[in-house]
Amino acid sequence: MNGPRPSLDQARADMIEYQLRLRGIADPRVLQAMAEVPREEFVPDWARRYAYADEALPIAHGQTISQPYIVARMTELLAVRPGDRVLEIGTGSGYQAAILAHLGCSVVSYERQAELAAEARERLERLGYGRFVEIRVGDGSLGDPEGAPWPRIIVTAAAPRIPEALREQLDPDGGRLVIPVGPRTHQELMLVVRRGDEWQETSDGPCVFVPLIGEGGFPG
Numbered sequence: 001m002n003g004p005r006p007s008l009d010q011a012r013a014d015m016i017e018y019q020l021r022l023r024g025i026a027d028p029r030v031l032q033a034m035a036e037v038p039r040e041e042f043v044p045d046w047a048r049r050y051a052y053a054d055e056a057l058p059i060a061h062g063q064t065i066s067q068p069y070i071v072a073r074m075t076e077l078l079a080v081r082p083g084d085r086v087l088e089i090g091t092g093s094g095y096q097a098a099i100l101a102h103l104g105c106s107v108v109s110y111e112r113q114a115e116l117a118a119e120a121r122e123r124l125e126r127l128g129y130g131r132f133v134e135i136r137v138g139d140g141s142l143g144d145p146e147g148a149p150w151p152r153i154i155v156t157a158a159a160p161r162i163p164e165a166l167r168e169q170l171d172p173d174g175g176r177l178v179i180p181v182g183p184r185t186h187q188e189l190m191l192v193v194r195r196g197d198e199w200q201e202t203s204d205g206p207c208v209f210v211p212l213i214g215e216g217g218f219p220g
């Protein structure tokens with residue numbers, strides 16, 4: 001297409017309107033966080049101009065930063081409150097963690113690839129989110145028993161089934177877990193809400209994620 005390329009500010013405003021609001025993202029705090037966290041800082045340099053495109057983008061080490069709609073939808077389903085402690089599995093670029101930090105959460109995020117973790121840590125520090133996000137290197141598929149019970153858990157990689165450890169570490173008092181579940185090629189986005197010893201599972205529809213690799217996920 002010829003003609004001037006829209007500015008990143010315009011692309012971000014269009015993303016909010018056409019990719020999120022018109023597709024049903026309604027939580028004003030989520031929309032505000034998506035409008036204020038600079039996604040272009042979380043993608044490789046060559047991809048800055050595509051930062052607000054309606055798709056996942058490659059980051060380093062064969063991984064991806066999820067499509068803006070999926071980040072917003074997972075955040076909305078997680079229904080965080082300021083001050084919530086959130087366990088994230090799959091730091092990747094750190095973008096999802098930054099959105100949660102922007103919403104006032106304190107995040108512990110696990111990443112199995114040390115280089116990605118280091119890059120995300122440096123990025124979040126530079127953008128002012130470092131105090132609110134602790135990044136740990138390791139297999140997060142078994143959760144973080146020391147921090148349990150977790151009021152909120154978000155898994156940003158696809159699991160073959162809901163890992164038992166994450167179910168158990170969820171706060172019995174209304175804890176929420178958002179996780180893509182299914183085979184490697186396609187999954188369903190699942191919301192699990194725990195009340196006492198009952199776990200209510202709801203599907204939010206189809207999605208596609210890179211695999212969760214580890215004891216509670218797929219073999220490497």
Ligand code: SAM
Pocket residue numbers: 063064065066089090091092093094095096097110111112113116138139140141156157209210211212213214215217
């Ligand atoms: N939340 C990320 C973001 O905002 O950029 C996107 C995450 S990317 C789709 C999935 C990430 O999960 C990859 O970086 C991958 O290395 C990581 N991962 C996969 N299995 C994991 C595991 N068992 N523990 C921790 N991280 C894992």
